[in-house]
Amino acid sequence: MPSNAAARSRRCPLCGKPRDETYKPFCSRGCRDRDLNRWFDEGYRVPVDHAPDGGLDGDRFEDE
């Protein structure tokens, strides 16, 4: 339970600077745009680092 959670919520989630009322919860238009772009970007990007299931070969050894 961090006691500074309330204080942290007043800050820009991207860079941690004190947020601006105009661009809240961000500190500036730059950070707000950056966040929008991030969401936009993730919408197009397909997650490729999905580990395939069944990768048990490493722990399995044949008993000859």
Ligand SMILES: [Zn+2]
């Ligand atoms: Zn910021």
